[in-house]
Structures are given as C-alpha cells and as structure tokens.
Amino acid sequence: MTPLVELVGAGYAYEDGPAVLSDVDFAIAEGRALVLLGRNGSGKTTLMRLLSGGLRPASGALRLEGEEVGYDRRGLTRLRTTVQLVVQDPDDQLFAASVEQDVSFGPMNLGLPEAEVRERVDSALAALDITALRDRPTHLLSYGQRKRAAIAGAVAMAPRVLILDEPTAGLDPDGQERLLDVLARLRAAGTTVVMATHDVDLAVRWADEAAVLTPCGIRVGAAPVLLSDPELLASAGLRMAWSPTVTAFLRAHGFLGADAPGPRVPEALGALG
Secondary structure, eight states: OOOSEEEEEEEEEOTTSOEEEEEEEEEEOTTOEEEEEOOTTSSHHHHHHHHHTSSOOSEEEEEETTEEOOOSHHHHHHHHTTEEEEOSOGGGTOOSSBHHHHHHHHHHHTTOOHHHHHHHHHHHHHHTTOGGGTTSBGGGSOHHHHHHHHHHHHHTTOOSEEEEESTTTTOOHHHHHHHHHHHHHHHHTTOEEEEEOSOHHHHHHHOSEEEEEETTEEEEEEHHHHTTOHHHHHHTTOOOOHHHHHHHHHHHTTSSOTTSOOOSSGGGGGGGO
C-alpha cells in the first residue's frame, strides 16, 4: 500500500551547519498512531517540518500518496490540506483576538464558502471540547486551553495527518488525560496522528508504531517491541518505559504468560490478580 506521506532519501542542513538529517526514508501509513522519540538535537523537529512542508529537503523528496510534492502554491496547498503540524508552544501558533477567529483563519485562507468555514470551526471546537471558549480572547486562556485551541486550528483544516510536537508538555495529569481522549476521538474519526515526545511511558501506552531517532539513523517498528529494546533507547538518550520493564519482571516470575499482553499503565496491574 502506498504511504500517505513519505520522505525518500531526504536530507537537510541548516545554513552554515552540519547535516541534521541525511538520506532519510520515512513513511507514514494512514490510520496509525505514530510516535517520534529522540534526544534534543536528534532531528525530530526538522523531520516534522519536512513532513508538513515548513522546510524543503535539500536532497531527496517528499511524496504525498506516491506523488512528489511541488513547492509552488498549488503543491503546498495540497500538502497543507493533508498534513498539519501543531508546534510545541501554543503561543507560537495562536495570533487572533479570539478562539473562533484563530480557528477559522486556515479554512478562510483556503477560500472556502462561509457556511463551510463555520461548519469546520464548529466541528473543530467540538472535537477539542472547547465550544464554550469560542468567543474567549486567546490571551485569557489557560495553558491547556491554548494547547487545545492550537490543535483545533489544525483540525479545522480537515487534515488526514495531524503532527503534534510535544503536545502533553506543560500539562498536568488531568490535562494530559483530556488531551489523550481528544486524540482518541480524532483517530476514531479517521485522522492519522503523529506525536513527538520525550515521554517513553506515554509512547508505549499510546502508539501503534514508534520511530526512534538515533545517531545511526531512524529505527521504525511496532511501539511495544521497539520501545522494549534497552540498547536502542540508550542510544537515543531515552530511559526504559515502565510497561515493558514490569512486563518482563512479571513474565520472569511466572505471573504473566509469554503471549499475554503486559500492563500499559500501573492501574492495569490490579486486573492481573
């Protein structure tokens, strides 16, 4: 099956600097929950910006459903109506006076009819559970509300792929759970979600697939398997997650069968009794 979005032999270096990414082959399959992990400076942000069109590969190509992306107005419009990136700090993304104005900016910029813009805004606000905040000035929102408003602006573009840079950073536990509920609803509605994070526990719990950026390149695979590899995680400057560590302990002591899935969160331990 042709990947929805794919980098082929892609490389990128910032001006007067060494290559951040070299000869990268990286694909996003539709319908998956994919997590990106790696130490600071490993190239996660560069990779996300290449995938969303914010940067253009210095070598190689970006393909959308098998067709190479053109970096003219037509090509970028096609890409950005398919792939949306939400940056880590919502204050870098929110700029309009009110939540509704901010969320409506992207659809209006596409030249959509007013009725469709209104429908997209209503749908995005409802998806992020912030309908009650539509008239709220953005500067009066809490940090968690600003995070959700920034994501709503991307969702209003009706992307097939939503890329989130550290979406749970700065949120308290309740805020994290609410955001994960939102992402689950978006996935159920057909959106492919890609999340960059340093939280290996979150990655194991949430993702189907993982991409780990190491000094030797990108390793991609099933999240529960890839994120159980201590050598791989150490090479990426990451610690072992709780879930695979506890699962290995339970199996070693006969509390869990070899083929039985291990607990993904501490609360699940009770069910094993």
